[in-house]
Amino acid sequence: MEQVFDAIADGLADKQYAIVDDFLKEEEVDAILKEDHFQHYQQHFKKAGIGKQANAQINEAIRGDLISWVDPQTALPSTQVYLSRLQDLIQFLNRALFLSLKDVEVHQTVYPIGSYYKRHLDQFKKDDARKLSVILYLNKNWTAENGGQLRIYSNDQSFDVLPIAGRLVCFRSDALEHEVLPATRERLSITGWILDRIKI
Ligand code: OGA
Ligand code: MN
Numbered sequence: 190m191e192q193v194f195d196a197i198a199d200g201l202a203d204k205q206y207a208i209v210d211d212f213l214k215e216e217e218v219d220a221i222l223k224e225d226h227f228q229h230y231q232q233h234f235k236k237a238g239i240g241k242q243a244n245a246q247i248n249e250a251i252r253g254d255l256i257s258w259v260d261p262q263t264a265l266p267s268t269q270v271y272l273s274r275l276q277d278l279i280q281f282l283n284r285a286l287f288l289s290l291k292d293v294e295v296h297q298t299v300y301p302i303g304s305y306y307k308r309h310l311d312q313f314k315k316d317d318a319r320k321l322s323v324i325l326y327l328n329k330n331w332t333a334e335n336g337g338q339l340r341i342y343s344n345d346q347s348f349d350v351l352p353i354a355g356r357l358v359c360f361r362s363d364a365l366e367h368e369v370l371p372a373t374r375e376r377l378s379i380t381g382w383i384l385d386r387i388k389i
Contacts (some may be wrong), residue, residue: 190274193209194282197278197282198286201286201360204343206341206343206361207358208358213271213325213355215355217271218327220266220267221267221327221379222377224265227297227327230255230299234255234256236253236256237254237256239251249304250307251306253300253303254306255299259272259296259379271325272293272295275295275381278383279291282321288320289385290321290383292387293323293381293388294384295323295382297377298378298379300375300376301375304371305368308340308366309366310363311363312363317363318382318384318386320383320385322359322361323358323383324378324379325356325357325378325381326352326353326355327379328353328374328376328377328378333351335372335374336370338370339352339367340367340369341360343365352378
């Protein structure tokens with residue numbers, strides 16, 4: 190993992206984002222996909238809102254994904270593997286980049302066919318705890334024809350990232366606008382944020 194963590198630290202320092210493959214191994218991704226929760230997401234996932242929890246409003250013109258927040262206390266072993274790798278990443282980035290990252294919050298995410306998330310920033314207006322956005326993709330055999338790219342806007346340019354299984358995208362939550370393009374297949378991921386305070 191050392192090389193992968195190094196690549197993330199370098200990317201963040203140089204350009205505010207990093208894209209790495211094999212953050213989770215194929216077997217580790219498979220184990221998450223087999224979780225009952227993901228298999229039966231229609232029962233467990235809810236339409237995502239916009240804004241912080243209490244004020245969150247559903248607006249499908251802006252985002253159409255379904256989400257399920259992960260409780261670290263009750264997460265299944267397959268998801269624990271991912272959570273503990275993120276904890277290792279936090280420790281690594283704190284040392285490599287002199288940060289004081291402390292915690293992480295994640296939700297499992299499904300974008301139904303045709304749904305999208307319009308261009309936005311991940312940091313809330315009145316709460317700057319979210320320092321880094323981290324998205325792990327879970328989609329096997331995904332090709333450009335399937336759409337569903339993450340489009341990142343950086344320095345008056347944009348580029349697209351395919352949501353390929355095992356790939357992690359990490360970027361500055363306060364700095365980089367981004368959007369999710371509609372897809373021809375269900376698009377699965379675990380979306381999260383690394384915080385500079387302990388989550389309450
Ligand atoms: C988000 C988001 C990007 C992606 O949930 O805030 O921008 O690629 N997700 O899923
Ligand atoms: Mn986002």
